[in-house]
Amino acid sequence: MSRAPITTITCPICGEPRRPREIIHGDLVSGPLCKVIQSAHPEWSDQNVICLPCVNHFRARYVAEALETQMGELSSLDQEVVKSLREHELVSENLNVESDSKMTIGERVADRVAGFGGSWRFILSFGAVLVGWIALNTSAALRRPFDPFPYILLNLVLSCLAALQAPVIMMSQNRQEARDRLRAEHDYRVNLKAELEIRHLHWKMDQLLTHQWRRLLEIQQIQTDLMEELAQRRRG
Secondary structure, rough: OOOOOOEEEEEOOEEEEOOHEEEEEEOOOOOHHHHHHHHHHOOOOOOOEEEHHHHHHHHHHHHHHHHHHHHHHHHHHHHHHHHHHHHHHOOOOOOOHHHHHHHHHHHHHHHHHHHHHHOOHHHHHHHHHHHHHHHHHOOOOOOOOOOOOHHHHHHHHHHHHHHHHHHHHHHHHHHHHHHHHHHHHHHHHHHHHHHHHHHHHHHHHHHHHHHHHHHHHHHHHHHHHHHHHHHHHHOO
């Protein structure tokens, strides 16, 4: 009893004769894999057939290109973030240096007077002057004190000192308030820029993750098709 001749089908990709069980129709090839095959062989379409060795070859090629593209996207994302951070103008600055450079002589004197008037050195030294003044004018060392009790001259000096010291301290406080307002505006700009940069990074990460999920699903689909073909071979 003679055996029937084995019919072979020529693969349009590699040009090799294959057995019918090694040939699949283009409709069974997944969409992303079809694009890879058509990029290498533009004349091929999903209406043609292709052999399993060629399909496995393009599957391996697609997976390798997908992994390489994913690594390239990660590096390009890093470069894009660094580029965006370099191109944007920095809003953080040292306000103390800028504020001190614009200070007038009167403002510097006001700060010095306010700083000295609010220190223990001023309190102790002024207290010593008051005690010495009172002691000198109440002791028997001077027969005719220059400011006898109730120390009218001392009260005049204290009133003049308070009248001069109060506006100087208010000048220093006004300048400090202006500096605090400038610092608050600066903090707002810095926080706003940081928020925008964080949103920008989140958007890029979301886009990258979405793209990676799509690539991962395509790779899993190719692996599923390969497992189904292996299972069919074992059954056959």
